[in-house]
Amino acid sequence: MAANKKEIIRQAAIEVIVEGGFHAATTDAIAAKAGVAVGTIYNYFRNKEAILEHIFQVELEKRIDYLRGLPEELPALEKLELFLQWHFGLIAQDPATGRILLRERSNLINLPAIRGYMEAMTGYLTSLVEEGMGKGQFRPSNAALTGAIMFGALEAAVRHSIMAWEQTSRPLELITQEAARELFLLFSRSLLA
Amino acid sequence: MAANKKEIIRQAAIEVIVEGGFHAATTDAIAAKAGVAVGTIYNYFRNKEAILEHIFQVELEKRIDYLRGLPEELPALEKLELFLQWHFGLIAQDPATGRILLRERSNLINLPAIRGYMEAMTGYLTSLVEEGMGKGQFRPSNAALTGAIMFGALEAAVRHSIMAWEQTSRPLELITQEAARELFLLFSRSLLA
Amino acid sequence: MAANKKEIIRQAAIEVIVEGGFHAATTDAIAAKAGVAVGTIYNYFRNKEAILEHIFQVELEKRIDYLRGLPEELPALEKLELFLQWHFGLIAQDPATGRILLRERSNLINLPAIRGYMEAMTGYLTSLVEEGMGKGQFRPSNAALTGAIMFGALEAAVRHSIMAWEQTSRPLELITQEAARELFLLFSRSLLA
Amino acid sequence: MAANKKEIIRQAAIEVIVEGGFHAATTDAIAAKAGVAVGTIYNYFRNKEAILEHIFQVELEKRIDYLRGLPEELPALEKLELFLQWHFGLIAQDPATGRILLRERSNLINLPAIRGYMEAMTGYLTSLVEEGMGKGQFRPSNAALTGAIMFGALEAAVRHSIMAWEQTSRPLELITQEAARELFLLFSRSLLA
DNA sequence: TATGAATGAGTGTTCATTCAT
DNA sequence: GATGAATGAACACTCATTCAT
Structure with missing residues (x-):
């Protein structure tokens, strides 16, 4: 209860x-x-902020759970592709939460859970880049910077998708699938060795 | 006065x-x-919000002025490179304003000037993509989506730079230069036909 | 509670x-x-003005309740006499509210409850004049104008009573009783056919 | 100048x-x-209030000047009739000032000039009543109270006139003339011995 | 005299949080 | 645990008044 x-x-x-x-x-x-x-x-x-923190935490856990479930041995690029598709599927199912994740992150960046969400997501992308670089699949780069950029690109694609959905009659499903594909194309072209 | x-x-x-x-x-x-x-x-x-709007407006004007000054005939990729270098130079000179641009955008997105800033920046990047695609320099893509993604990537790189500057002793100048280079490399690899 | x-x-x-x-x-x-x-x-x-509106509303309801309780078949002049006596009794009991009714009406006339108070009171006096005229007890006149004048006279008598009370040592009870009598005399002489 | x-x-x-x-x-x-x-x-x-005081003072002086010009020997009732006609003529010419005299009196009653306006007007009407009573033309009454009531009745008639003018298409001239007549009829019936 | 930019005391209203029931 | 009335610190904004030019 x-x-x-x-x-x-x-x-x-x-x-x-x-x-x-x-x-x-x-x-x-x-x-x-x-x-x-x-x-x-x-x-x-505890207080009002804690509600927002909880929202971020729940979303972070969803993502962590998914990522934990990915086969360790999969090439970094394939993990990225799977994650992108899954993630944009999540957004398509619950765009409201997606919007909150975008909107409330900046101003309240000092809340641990929000900072944690961002850092975890960026950290995962960074580790993926490192993994790919380690195995020689990806070109060398500043992994932390690249991970951060990828997270920003991901969020921008989410934002663009939701806005496009609000302004057109296209189903969100299709919009997000296209975004996932475009994003993956962009990442793979720029990362592959 | x-x-x-x-x-x-x-x-x-x-x-x-x-x-x-x-x-x-x-x-x-x-x-x-x-x-x-x-x-x-x-x-x-007019009110407190108007101050924030003014801050965004001034920054937007700086960027517009710079972009207006770029030779029309320059290839899209070179324009992008110049803009990135100039933009990160701006951030290096005035990281405080850079942080505000990042932080306050989300929550107050309904303020005309803030929305305008985002749309203008995204719009410029989109038009650059379209230009490159039109001239066959860039591969085909959803230009609007790509522009949005590029803007998100740009902002993430700015955020990462400022955070890295706060947490290390490296000069911001160097950090932002690296970010501009990395970002340009990422964009050019993923966009070029 | x-x-x-x-x-x-x-x-x-x-x-x-x-x-x-x-x-x-x-x-x-x-x-x-x-x-x-x-x-x-x-x-x-709702806000500060709503307090003042409530004050007027309560007073208006008191008056409406009293008037509703008057026997329908009473001659207009007797209704008037009873109302005047009762009304000045009210003032004697609670001069503070009486003063507010006088003081705050003008400036804040646009508040619905205040306008309503004035219109209801004037309206009742007007209907009394019409009733008396209809039964041939009162001389013909512009009933609306006469009702408005009577309301003004009533308020002036209240104001004068309160001021007289503040400046002399006479009990307010006596002052208001005299005012009610004088007002009734004035109205009856000028209205009777 | x-x-x-x-x-x-x-x-x-x-x-x-x-x-x-x-x-x-x-x-x-x-x-x-x-x-x-x-x-x-x-x-x-001196300050903002002084402007309002000045407005009242000017109006008071107009009225005093007129009253000074009335032949001393005229019967009280005739003086009253002349004053009413002249006064409502003034209102017809300048209803805006008339409205201010009504609206602003209550709330700012503590301003000397406003208090003075009211007291002077009431005082004049009181002295008229006393004069009429002294010469046996008027019935006995509490002159101060009667004067106050007359002033209230006068103001109410002005207010009613202006409101009627705003809500109908009748010329203000005609409305105020009727008000002056009605008021005079009412006063004379109730005052005459 | 005339100007109008600068002043800053003053106040209505909100809303997260508490706690007695 | 659940309730929701009570709390009061906090803050944006106004506008009469001043005074240097």
Whole structure:
């Protein structure tokens, strides 16, 4: 029950934050959307920021879980391709959360969970680059910088996809698939030795 | 004199916003840093948001001016290279503003000037891609998506540079030069036909 | 409990507004007088103006309730006499509210409740004049104009009573009783056919 | 020139105050309407309130001048009739000032000039009643109370006239003439011995 | 006198957080 | 655990007034 209620609040918070952003999202509005009293929120979250942190944490865990499940021995490029496709599939299923991940990252960068999300994602991409370089599949480069750039490119592609979806009638599924492909093409061309 | 005072306030706002972000930056603090009374701010800016908008506008104008000055006939790739070098030089000179451009964009995306900044930058990169594709220099791709990705990559490289500068003792100049080079290498490899 | 607190705030607001007027009455002062935090005011009132509106509304309802209770079949002049006596009795009991009704009406006439108070009172007097004219008890006249004049006369009598009370040692009870009598005499002489 | 500029500012202030009331009238707006700089206002008026006081003072002087010009020996009732006709003629010529006299009186009753205006007007009506009573033309009554009531009735008639004018297409001239007649009829019926 | 940029005290309102029930 | 009324610190913004030019 408890875990369930925390989840209900997380979902409600996502819905409220998507409209207007984290700062405009009042705890009252989140509680109302979740169908609980404000006080109840504080039984599950230290404070308002903790809700946002939790949202990032859940998303980070999803990604980590997926990445952990990838066969270790797969070439770096293939891991990248799989991850991109899976990741954009996630976005297609839940664009609201995707938007929050984009929007709220900058301003609240000092929150541990948000910083952690960014660092973990960048770190994974960096390690992938290192792995590829180590095996001679990728050209030499500043792996950390390249990983950071790849993360930025990934986020930009997500942002572009969501915006394109809002402004056209194309199904988000198709838009994100194209983005994943384009991104992979871009990465593979620039990384391969 | 008037333009001068507006400029003083802009500079002070940048300094205050860099620490703690836009939301934590009080008008009182900005006024104090600028050495003027709070009311004076409102002689030059409609409201607090307008200060941030102005900051973005000034930066956008710098970039537009630079891009306007580039010889029309230059190949797209060379324009890109020049722009990247110049842009990272800008960041090296004024990392504080660079950080604001990164941090405040997401949350306040609805402000016209901020949206305008992003769209103009993305638009320029998109047009560069289209130009290169038109002349057969670049491989075919979804230009809008590619432009968006390039902008995201650019910003990520800026963010990484500033963070690296804060955490190491390397001169920012060198860090940004490397970022510009790496970014150009990445772009050229993935774009060239 | 809630209704009780709203009432406490209303009373406190009356006390604060009486000294210095609505504009000089700060929400902090009202909260302090009510013994609650500022924020509590906003749990019961949309904003500061809503407090004043509520004050007028309560007074209007008192008057409407009284008028509704008057026997329909009573001659217009007797209704008028009863109302005047009752109304001045009200003022004698609560001169502070009486003063607010006088003082704050003009400047904030655009607030619906304040406009409503004035229009309802004038409207009742107008309908009384029409009733008397219809039954041949009153001489013909422009009923709307006469009703408006009567309201003005009534308010002036209230104002004069309160001022006289402040400047002399006579009990307010006696002063208002005289005012009611004088007003009734004036109305009856000028209205009777 | 100086007197002229003071007069220009007075006129501008009347125009600005009529829309939105004294409190909403900023000195900037008054200066703009008058075509002078804000600072100039302070060469002619101690402060913002002094402008309003001046407006009342000018109006009071107009009324005093008129009343001084009335033949001493005229019966009280005839003086009243003449004054009412003249006064409503004034309103018909300059309804804006009339409205200010009504609207701003209550809230700022503590300003000497405003209090003075009200007291002088009430005092004149009171002395008229006393005069009529002294000569046996009027019935006995509490003269001060009656004078106050008459002033309230007069103001209400002015207010009603202006409102009727705003809401119908009848010329203000006709409306005020009717109001003056009705008021005189009402007063004479109730006052005559 | 005239100007208008600069001033800064003053205040309505919000909203995350608490805690008695 | 759940509730939601109460809290009060915090802050953007206004505008009458001043004074150097």
